[in-house]
Amino acid sequence: MPTCKPLLLNAFNMNCVGHINHGLWAHPRDRSIDYHSLDYWTGLARTLERGGFDGLFLADILGVYDVYQEGIELTLAESIQLPVNDPLLLVPAMAQVTEHLGFGVTVNLSYETPYSFARRFSTLDHLTRGRIGWNIVTGYLDSAARAMGLDGQLEHDRRYERAEEFMAVVYALWEGSWEDSAVLRDKAGRRFADGAKVHEIDHHGEFYRLRGYHLSEPSRQRTPVLYQAGSSGRGQAFAARHAECVFISLQDRAKARELVRSLRRQAVEAGRRADDLKIFLGATAIVADSDAEARERLAEYQRYANPEAGLAHFAASTGIDFSRFGLDEPIRRGNRNAIQSAVDNLTAAERAVTPRALLEQHALGGRYTPLVGSGATVADELARWVEEVDIDGFNLARTVVPECFDAFVDLVVPELRERGLVKRDYPLDAQGRPQSLRQRLFGAGDRLPQRHPAAAYRRSSAGASPSCSAAAAAPETL
Amino acid sequence: MPTCKPLLLNAFNMNCVGHINHGLWAHPRDRSIDYHSLDYWTGLARTLERGGFDGLFLADILGVYDVYQEGIELTLAESIQLPVNDPLLLVPAMAQVTEHLGFGVTVNLSYETPYSFARRFSTLDHLTRGRIGWNIVTGYLDSAARAMGLDGQLEHDRRYERAEEFMAVVYALWEGSWEDSAVLRDKAGRRFADGAKVHEIDHHGEFYRLRGYHLSEPSRQRTPVLYQAGSSGRGQAFAARHAECVFISLQDRAKARELVRSLRRQAVEAGRRADDLKIFLGATAIVADSDAEARERLAEYQRYANPEAGLAHFAASTGIDFSRFGLDEPIRRGNRNAIQSAVDNLTAAERAVTPRALLEQHALGGRYTPLVGSGATVADELARWVEEVDIDGFNLARTVVPECFDAFVDLVVPELRERGLVKRDYPLDAQGRPQSLRQRLFGAGDRLPQRHPAAAYRRSSAGASPSCSAAAAAPETL
Numbered sequence: 001m002p003t004c005k006p007l008l009l010n011a012f013n014m015n016c017v018g019h020i021n022h023g024l025w026a027h028p029r030d031r032s033i034d035y036h037s038l039d040y041w042t043g044l045a046r047t048l049e050r051g052g053f054d055g056l057f058l059a060d061i062l063g064v065y066d067v068y069q070e071g072i073e074l075t076l077a078e079s080i081q082l083p084v085n086d087p088l089l090l091v092p093a094m095a096q097v098t099e100h101l102g103f104g105v106t107v108n109l110s111y112e113t114p115y116s117f118a119r120r121f122s123t124l125d126h127l128t129r130g131r132i133g134w135n136i137v138t139g140y141l142d143s144a145a146r147a148m149g150l151d152g153q154l155e156h157d158r159r160y161e162r163a164e165e166f167m168a169v170v171y172a173l174w175e176g177s178w179e180d181s182a183v184l185r186d187k188a189g190r191r192f193a194d195g196a197k198v199h200e201i202d203h204h205g206e207f208y209r210l211r212g213y214h215l216s217e218p219s220r221q222r223t224p225v226l227y228q229a230g231s232s233g234r235g236q237a238f239a240a241r242h243a244e245c246v247f248i249s250l251q252d253r254a255k256a257r258e259l260v261r262s263l264r265r266q267a268v269e270a271g272r273r274a275d276d277l278k279i280f281l282g283a284t285a286i287v288a289d290s291d292a293e294a295r296e297r298l299a300e301y302q303r304y305a306n307p308e309a310g311l312a313h314f315a316a317s318t319g320i321d322f323s324r325f326g327l328d329e330p331i332r333r334g335n336r337n338a339i340q341s342a343v344d345n346l347t348a349a350e351r352a353v354t355p356r357a358l359l360e361q362h363a364l365g366g367r368y369t370p371l372v373g374s375g376a377t378v379a380d381e382l383a384r385w386v387e388e389v390d391i392d393g394f395n396l397a398r399t400v401v402p403e404c405f406d407a408f409v410d411l412v413v414p415e416l417r418e419r420g421l422v423k424r425d426y427p428l429d430a431q432g433r434p435q436s437l438r439q440r441l442f443g444a445g446d447r448l449p450q451r452h453p454a455a456a457y458r459r460s461s462a463g464a465s466p467s468c469s470a471a472a473a474a475p476e477t478l
Numbered sequence: 479m480p481t482c483k484p485l486l487l488n489a490f491n492m493n494c495v496g497h498i499n500h501g502l503w504a505h506p507r508d509r510s511i512d513y514h515s516l517d518y519w520t521g522l523a524r525t526l527e528r529g530g531f532d533g534l535f536l537a538d539i540l541g542v543y544d545v546y547q548e549g550i551e552l553t554l555a556e557s558i559q560l561p562v563n564d565p566l567l568l569v570p571a572m573a574q575v576t577e578h579l580g581f582g583v584t585v586n587l588s589y590e591t592p593y594s595f596a597r598r599f600s601t602l603d604h605l606t607r608g609r610i611g612w613n614i615v616t617g618y619l620d621s622a623a624r625a626m627g628l629d630g631q632l633e634h635d636r637r638y639e640r641a642e643e644f645m646a647v648v649y650a651l652w653e654g655s656w657e658d659s660a661v662l663r664d665k666a667g668r669r670f671a672d673g674a675k676v677h678e679i680d681h682h683g684e685f686y687r688l689r690g691y692h693l694s695e696p697s698r699q700r701t702p703v704l705y706q707a708g709s710s711g712r713g714q715a716f717a718a719r720h721a722e723c724v725f726i727s728l729q730d731r732a733k734a735r736e737l738v739r740s741l742r743r744q745a746v747e748a749g750r751r752a753d754d755l756k757i758f759l760g761a762t763a764i765v766a767d768s769d770a771e772a773r774e775r776l777a778e779y780q781r782y783a784n785p786e787a788g789l790a791h792f793a794a795s796t797g798i799d800f801s802r803f804g805l806d807e808p809i810r811r812g813n814r815n816a817i818q819s820a821v822d823n824l825t826a827a828e829r830a831v832t833p834r835a836l837l838e839q840h841a842l843g844g845r846y847t848p849l850v851g852s853g854a855t856v857a858d859e860l861a862r863w864v865e866e867v868d869i870d871g872f873n874l875a876r877t878v879v880p881e882c883f884d885a886f887v888d889l890v891v892p893e894l895r896e897r898g899l900v901k902r903d904y905p906l907d908a909q910g911r912p913q914s915l916r917q918r919l920f921g922a923g924d925r926l927p928q929r930h931p932a933a934a935y936r937r938s939s940a941g942a943s944p945s946c947s948a949a950a951a952a953p954e955t956l
Binding site for chain 2: 015017018023025026027028033036037038042062063064071072073075076077078079082083084085086088089090091092093095096097111113115116119120122123124126127129143144146147148149150185187188190191192193194195198208209210211212213215216217219306
């Protein structure tokens with residue numbers, strides 16, 4: 001293998017029954033209907049840490065998928081991300097049974113207040129000892145806006161303008177309110193913290209106002225590891241400026257390579273480095289002892305998968321009600337709620353897509369082309385993606401749980417370790433502690449580097465030398 | 479002992495360093511500066527369950543205590559509820575290491591959106607298998623309002639009007655969106671849930687608008703056990719209507735008895751039963767092997783306690799900056815932010831209070847008169863409170879942790895068990911499972927009784943008989 005950079009592994013999951021590969025909840029061995037119990041999640045976390053995974057990524061959605069057939073009948077029958085419980089509350093229990101595994105969690109900022117939101121993530125960074133990440137989303141469902149008491153959503157680009165301001169406020173809270181040396185924990189001197197080094201944030205912007213001190217003392221990473229998945233032009237620009245981890249879901253190598261190149265170029269243009277972005281591809285793997293057995297397993301899973309449920313999910317993602325088209329009718333128009341870029345993609349040129357073609361693409365109930373084979377076959381395939389497309393790792397969707405994660409850990413991970421692509425043990429930091437998530441992902445410090453826009457919100461003590469203070473806090477980031 | 483009703487035990491804590499008895503963080507054996515680590519909390523949870531505690535009550539505050547000396551210097555030096563991390567995120571890890579212990583958590587509804595708030599508590603009710611409670615507060619700090627982007631708070635009684643509407647919306651989500659028989663989990667029939675039995679909530683009120691389905695399927699208790707601590711007239715009326723557990727902090731028996739009588743009378747007037755309210759007294763116990771040793775321990779603790787920090791906390795609670803008065807000057811007026819009822823209490827008649835008198839009241843750093851003695855002495859004292867004041871139990875504040883909880887469990891609980899006041903084992907439900915928190919507190923079902931206002935939001939299936947459906951769901955509550 002010519003590639004030598006390590007391959008990053010995230011599991012992709014959600015606090016619900018049907019996530020990506022729809023219908024598989026009905027498989028007799030599948031346990032995803034137990035998503036509401038703690039054991040389900042602590043068991044998963046232990047499996048992932050056994051397999052050297054870097055993180056567990058938890059998606060989330062506010063609102064319901066009511067585009068397909070203009071209702072939620074199928075959504076509820078197949079449990080297509082409904083019911084969906086809060087993902088953040090899973091993290092403390094999983095952190096309790098692991099030492100290294102990171103957690104990236106989606107929270108839609110459009111319905112959050114920066115002050116309490118920032119405290120929630122600081123709390124998680126404390127409780128996990130620096131293993132928390134935040135996937136920044138701005139939402140896209142009208143049903144969420146209505147449920148949150150609004151008439152509708154902000155227009156797409158305005159949502160990103162609001163997101164930019166939200167980031168400014170939470171960076172100020174996380175990075176700028178408490179100086180590094182503010183907390184003393186000095187019992188003998190009776191000083192827990194030094195009031196001169198804790199600062200009020202005073203923000204008065206277009207979307208947000210805040211005057212107050214951050215409620216949490218500094219945590220190991222301060223700002224959580226930042227994830228983003230926007231694919232629009234505005235979304236890519238946002239990722240290039242803020243994100244440390246980017247998720248892409250393009251299953252076509254050439255298109256994915258083009259997107260990766262564009263993202264890295266935009267990061268450099270934004271004053272960052274090309275490898276400041278770790279890029280993860282959404283993937284589904286079906287693994288067994290041999291290639292033939294893996295193909296059999298795929299066929300078995302497909303008997304339980306529901307392509308129509310996958311289509312209903314895709315309908316919500318694109319805003320197009322595919323049930324309004326004949327099975328072989330080319331999709332040449334959207335409807336009221338359609339997302340124009342999605343319509344454009346589906347109607348492009350002569351190869352306009354039909355519902356039947358979409359159903360075939362969703363044979364396993366989801367939109368990722370499954371990688372099928374023995375551990376060696378799948379490991380080779382993953383390595384080839386990293387090598388050819390310049391991604392950094394994978395966001396591995398589940399099929400039948402827990403066996404899909406066990407099979408990956410038992411069959412693929414040893415092959416990846418054999419190839420030197422996945423670590424045998426989690427490295428420790430200089431003090432012999434488990435690394436923070438950011439340390440492990442970037443091989444540098446706990447904190448964001450100075451070239452990241454969040455660093456502009458740091459402040460040094462009036463009395464202290466700024467360079468001293470910065471050097472003490474984050475020597476690796478200068 | 480003539481009393482035969484069991485005595486309920488809550489530990490009272492907060493995700494911060496200094497909670498009630500201020501200054502004790504500086505005690506060499508105190509570990510409260512480790513509040514940001516998971517082990518600190520899982521250790522506490524295990525101790526409480528060993529001692530047969532019914533619950534752990536977690537307070538919270540948004541905003542900072544900036545009334546005393548018009549700043550936060552002392553607040554930070556003594557860590558007076560600042561820093562303060564999010565309390566809800568502690569629950570999953572503690573639930574993971576316990577089976578019976580309940581969790582009551584404060585969330586200020588003034589800054590919450592009902593849709594996402596309701597999901598958060600449903601998620602916790604699922605993960606704890608029915609052991610979650612919510613302490614309803616509306617907030618009182620201007621610093622919180624500013625930090626949340628507002629010019630100031632709503633006026634006191636308007637906050638309660640908003641709270642009434644908030645309750646209506648979350649009751650509708652918790653009790654009315656999913657029918658009892660909506661979730662099928664039917665793999666063979668490929669129906670996770672029946673769309674005909676999941677209903678959209680459509681609320682358009684003065685303070686809140688919401689149109690949407692509750693995102694979580696029904697949890698064991700659905701509505702969390704409801705706690706409340708309001709002591710104003712409006713607060714008492716709210717408690718009498720909604721609360722299942724009420725916290726009082728009056729340390730004078732005659733006044734406490736009067737308040738308890740008033741609360742129970744108001745509950746009956748609101749169509750509920752006098753014992754639908756479980757009333758907890760805030761208390762501090764200093765226990766040792768003998769009365770003499772307990773008095774020595776109190777004296778030792780007091781050397782580390784900081785009465786001025788207690789006074790700064792009390793200043794924020796009353797809105798009066800006591801530092802503006804001479805040490806022996808009677809407090810005869812408030813200042814700009816003063817809470818009028820607090821001023822009235824302190825200035826009443828000839829016995830107007832001085833800062834010196836308040837400092838003496840805060841000799842242990844907090845406002846609860848410590849119960850000091852051997853296990854037997856403290857047990858007798860607790861029993862006497864229950865008997866004479868008609869309360870149901872205690873909310874036990876911490877002093878030096880973890881030794882204060884260990885001492886209580888090792889010395890007081892055996893005496894209470896001896897007297898038949900605390901159970902020897904947690905009872906199980908009819909199916910042999912640990913009881914839900916509501917079941918244990920009230921000896922009835924998992925759900926709120928039909929006479930509680932939340933029950934009005936339940937709905938039966940169009941096809942099913944309402945009485946059948948109600949009987950199946952909550953036979954014990956009719």
